[in-house]
Amino acid sequence: MLWKTVRKIRVLIAKAGLDGHDRGAKVIAAALRDAGMEVIYTGLRQTPEMIAEAALQEDVDVVGISMLSGAHMTIFPRVLKLLRERGLDDVLLTGGGIMSNEDIEELKKIGVGQLFTPGAPMSAIADYIRGWIEAREGTKVAANV
Numbered sequence: 072m073l074w075k076t077v078r079k080i081r082v083l084i085a086k087a088g089l090d091g092h093d094r095g096a097k098v099i100a101a102a103l104r105d106a107g108m109e110v111i112y113t114g115l116r117q118t119p120e121m122i123a124e125a126a127l128q129e130d131v132d133v134v135g136i137s138m139l140s141g142a143h144m145t146i147f148p149r150v151l152k153l154l155r156e157r158g159l160d161d162v163l164l165t166g167g168g169i170m171s172n173e174d175i176e177e178l179k180k181i182g183v184g185q186l187f188t189p190g191a192p193m194s195a196i197a198d199y200i201r202g203w204i205e206a207r208e209g210t211k212v213a214a215n216v
Contacts, residue, residue, distance in 0.1 A: 079109040080204050080212065081131040085122045086115045087138060087146045095168075095189070096137035102193035108200070119146060123153035126162055133200055136166035143170050147183050163203050167191065 084100045086093050093115055100110045111129050113122065126134050134154065138146060143166075151164050167187035170178075175186045185199050201212050
């Protein structure tokens with residue numbers, strides 16, 4: 072199988088709402104960088120509007136939201152709606168945090184990608200993003216660019 076690398080995968084990592092715990096988001100950002108992706112971290116207390124606008128301005132492939140506050144059933148649908156309103160239909164919305172399996176399934180039904188809970192291997196997150204990009208673009212992406 073041929074490996075074709077045209078560009079780095081661009082990922083926006085965001086902490087939404089009043090959730091002030093960003094250690095996990097920073098660990099994930101570093102792991103995705105180590106996996107060869109270009110990562111933009113927005114910092115704490117971002118609104119859905121700020122996240123969607125940053126995704127547009129940064130021309131990202133993926134938006135990952137780290138959510139520990141329990142507001143995932145509000146934040147993820149709002150960000151997804153705002154991404155679509157900005158014409159970012161081809162941007163993957165994914166993320167993770169503390170959420171029930173039932174909530175994860177509901178969010179996936181509306182178009183949110185895979186959601187990861189604490190303890191998920193960093194390699195699983197990177198592999199999921201890489202696989203999603205490969206399926207979207209029809210090409211293989213090298214693991215470390």
